[in-house]
Amino acid sequence: MSDETPVSQAASPGFATLAVHAGAKPDPTTHARATPIYQTTSFVFDDVDHAASLFGLQAFGNIYTRLTNPTTAVLEERVAALEGGTAAVATASGHSAQHLVFHTLLTPGDEFVASRKLYGGSINQFNHAYKNYGWNVVWADPDDLSTFERAITPKTKAIFVESIANPGGVVVDIAAISAIARKAGIPLIVDNTMATPYLWQPIKDGADIVVHSATKFLGGHGNSMGGIVVDAGSFDWSATDRYPMLSKPRPEYQGMVLHETFGNFAFAIAVRALGLRDIGPAISPFNSFMLLTGIETLNLRMQRHSDNALAVARFLSVHPKVEWVSYPGLESDPYHALAQKYLPKGAGAVFTFGLKGGYEAGVKLVSNVHLFSHLANIGDTRSLIIHPASTTHRQLTDEQKTIAGAGPQVVRLSVGIEDQADIIADLEQALAQL
Known part of the structure; x- marks a missing residue:
């Protein structure tokens, strides 16, 4: 045999x-x-x-x-x-x-x-x-x-x-x-x-x-x-x-x-x-x-990442302290048509949103989360958060930050594979403190 x-x-x-x-x-x-x-x-x-x-x-x-x-x-x-x-x-x-x-x-x-x-x-x-x-x-x-x-x-x-x-x-x-x-x-x-x-x-x-x-x-x-x-x-x-x-x-x-x-x-x-x-x-x-x-679980993880990210993006898109959400999985997003063409299974785990409170609100939000980890990475099973203007894109000029989609009000999420309700609850309590 x-x-x-x-x-x-x-x-x-x-x-x-x-x-x-x-x-x-x-x-x-x-x-x-x-x-x-x-x-x-x-x-x-x-x-x-x-x-x-x-x-x-x-x-x-x-x-x-x-x-x-x-x-x-x-x-x-x-x-x-x-x-x-x-x-x-x-x-x-x-x-x-x-x-x-x-x-x-x-x-x-x-x-x-x-x-x-x-x-x-x-x-x-x-x-x-x-x-x-x-x-x-x-x-x-x-x-x-x-x-x-x-x-x-x-x-x-x-x-x-x-x-x-x-x-x-x-x-x-x-x-x-x-x-x-x-x-x-x-x-x-x-x-x-x-x-x-x-x-x-x-x-x-x-x-x-x-x-x-x-x-x-x-x-x-x-x-x-x-x-x-x-x-x-x-x-x-x-x-x-x-x-x-x-x-x-x-x-x-x-x-x-x-x-x-x-x-x-x-x-x-x-x-x-x-x-x-x-x-x-x-x-x-x-x-x-x-x-x-x-890689052996890539298909399972990426589907969960994408499903969770869409749910979180929808939550943030109607939150009173959020000015905008940039996630191509949302029907209102300018890249939604391209996402439908190229990404029919989901639009991935990573997206950004803008806080009405600007730079200071972004710094405070990443300090108030508990489930999310504040670090410079994406693609983890865990949910991750960062304020790019003060970290990953800090070396760029303000103009370059804005062009790259990392302006002062921007927060980036890499949504993990935890339960959707727990991910959303953590963001909800952190936003409440702004």
Whole structure:
């Protein structure tokens, strides 16, 4: 009798099945059913020829945990399967995943276009850290798609957006922006952290590269850091000479042309072999194990997150001390039509609302909650709250805060999976004290 029960007789397993099984099988030595934590720095070669083939990208296998690890490989294969990509690379954090993507695409003096509705840390990374490499961001407005077209120049190498913008809950028209990118001959990069592949698979709508802060909803329990880069396998890197790391001979690999050799997963190979290898933001095997465990319940958690968030948003939308609520699941929200198109199962866990008392009311509210945890994270099973203007977006100017959806009156919630009545009761008592 086989140790492995067939995952499915169907040609294409469902999402919940993939979330539990993709990439995994019983350990061949111990027959352990859960993916083991391969807590090792390096791996023994069969012989010198085997070592040479691994180092030369002529064979797949494990050399050193900075590059590959069996625990991490399961995580990569699972997320690639859930997103509908050809391959994935796991990294130490979401920021490092973005860094490796742009390192693969850009050279000094190059530009990329980014939605101005982004997580504050990404805005800071793009505006400041990337300038040290000579990489220049040009901002565009997701509410006016013509700004993306006008921002593209001969120096532009990519477009970057979030599927659901953090913290404002802006739903971005991925298909329309993909058409703009296709016309310009550049890849579309989508940060899908807020939606996760359970709510939205941007590759189906034209994304060429998907990134995640796996620290958030993929892991889901606020206990492990990680990032993921997913290669859609959809972009022709050899169509022009704009992406030499993929289309030109690589001297460190005896003149190998990565796109010619690896085809529709060449970008993932480049991220690993040219970026992760040299820059080194490797995820630990233990964190890969924890993230894998979280992903097994992703569909269950994301549905509960979304259902709870909608109930909380409806409560706040009629509260006398709340001026507005920005949640695309609400029928009155300007992004509701896009949410219906792209997010039919729910609009996610994170949204913002504005307090009539402004900045001081926001600071007081986050000090008065009990069930909610006041901290700088999203995607936890627990309900989380923060006042972005005084914390995550503090480094931005007032104008940048407002543009990013983090103005002085704004409070961000990441609604957890607790009972709806308890979540609402905590907000109700905190609002009563304003």
